[in-house]
Amino acid sequence: MIQETSQVMAENIQQLADSSVRIDGDRLWDSILELGRIGAYYDDHLKLEGVNRKSLTDDDKLGRDLVVSWMKAAGLDVQIDQMGNILGRREGLDAEAAPVMAASHIDTVATAGAFDGCLGVLGAIEVIRALNDTKLATRRPIVIAAFTEEEGVRFGTDMLGSAVAAGRVSLEHAYALTDDAGLRFGDELERIGYKGTKDVRLDPPHAYVECHIEQGPILAKAGLKLGVVTGVQGISWQKITFRGRAAHAGATPTELRIDAGLAAARLTCRLREMVDSGRYGQLRATVGHIATSPGLPSVVPDLTEMTIDMRTPDDNHMAQAEKDIQDFLEELKLQQPGLGVEALRMAKTNQVPFDESVQKAIAESAEELGLDYMYIRSGAGHDAQEIAAITPTAMIFIPGEYDGISHNPREYSTPEACTNGINALAVTMVKLANEE
Structure with a gap:
């Protein structure tokens, strides 16, 4: 039973969101480009600009600060947990219900583009903005997150922030990890000011969905707009x-x-x-x-x-x-x-299968948006595979250009592809967030 709108909700909410919600693609694109300028470098060999924003570096701090500012501007209640994971909450009409979660990461490898992980975080923020713009509510709260050290290139363990949040890796083990210079994860987290106090262990959300670039050539070669991700390989x-x-x-x-x-x-x-x-x-x-x-x-x-x-x-x-x-x-x-x-x-x-009900919600969203899609298994690791241990989870893939190259300055997905993916994320989130 839906409770009355809590005081945390804005008083001018007009109605419950439905599948008609759409994001502002230009605003999303501007966000992607602005974050991509933090940690930007010029690759002399490729003659292209790339991104080097490895986890817990000074540039990572600047990127985090920007993301936090956007979350707060969107009206989210922002908290930082013990792993530096950034979580922003938008209340639902039933404030006691388990939230729907959408997340990814903003740390990069040393030779990255602007899309890997960042699309999922900035896209989730854009979904919140779209709901705010149209004064729409959801039954369940929505939590969006940016997880720490997904890439694993600095401290040697990928999906680290989400792995600790889901309980696979202990907080003590994560804090003790060191980089090539012998610097401890816990010390670096504190140095950049993101060693939060919120308990890192997540209460299981109602569902989790993540939008990401494919990082491969399959969707582009098939001429399809979206991938409904069935799981992640070991x-x-x-x-x-x-x-x-x-x-x-x-x-x-x-x-x-x-x-x-x-x-x-x-x-x-x-x-x-x-x-x-x-x-x-x-x-x-x-x-x-x-x-x-x-x-x-x-x-x-x-x-x-x-x-x-x-x-x-x-x-x-x-x-x-x-x-x-x-x-x-x-x-x-x-x-x-x-x-x-x-x-x-x-x-x-190990290999991780994704939840069929969340896959179905994504597929239905793609159909409502008129976007051709296929079912696809992820060849890369993602935070979603960690969160799948505690809640129903699936992912949305969008195609990339240049054979889907990633972890490279040539990494690129078009504004249209990004808009398609985040519109699918928006509709999916609304579906899940309005479930009893």
Whole structure:
């Protein structure tokens, strides 16, 4: 039963929102461009401007400050939790009902564009603005959020803020994480002024929906406007360290070397062989970082550090791939006696299916808007996969240009695509927020 409008609600609310709500696409686009100027840099190789706004940096603080100001201007009650997650609440007619939540992140990788994560946060703010503009209410409250350190590039664990909020990762573990310079997450959070006091553990919302760029070519190649995301594939991150013995490149016979660089090269090739073999289903594997020491052309490396990113929609295939990598590391030690090998788990998430009822709400919204869509599985990780552990969850994808390239200054989705996606988000949020 709907309660009378609470005092927190504006007195000039006229009626309950329905599927006719539409956002201001130009205003959304301006927001995306303005946030994208924070942390902007020029890529000399691509001759393009990109964004470098890694988590808990000074630029991240400036971005957070801007987002908080927009939330407050939209009339939201803004709170910062213990992980620095930013949450803004708009009351509903039934203030006691569990809210509908829409969220994403604004932190970036070092070579980003302006859309990854940011579309979901700024789009959710735009939905609130649209409801305010038309003086419309919802039965349930709406909470929008910007989660901390989704990318994982600075502190080594992706979806960190949402993982702690959903209970998969402890607050103490997150605070103790360090970056490459040895700076602690908890200390950096406090340094930028975003170590809040609100309990980080989320009370389960009624539902969660997130709009995001696809970060791949599927929607664009199919000529479709939207993707209804059915789930996220499993992800495994490991850091592998090989310890060999430095030696002169010319004077040391090959058979007497303990070559840390050779071991890393063999592992890289092995990963590609595993992918190409087909034995692991739809496995994808990437060596995204590799560094040798002493890093000199005439010295056999005595140390190599590398990262492995493996992804697959099948948890059994992932388990087999991880086991086979460990077996191969043992083989490398036998091939080069004296070689030291360390494998450190950085992150691991199983595949996550999304809720069919939220998918249905998204599909119905797309149909009402006249937008062609397809069902699609996400190849990238998202905050939604963490929140799916505590509430019905699904995502909306929009197509990207240039084969959907992302984590790159060439990342781009058109104003029309962004407007389509956030209109679908608006209609979906209203549907969910008006449920009993």
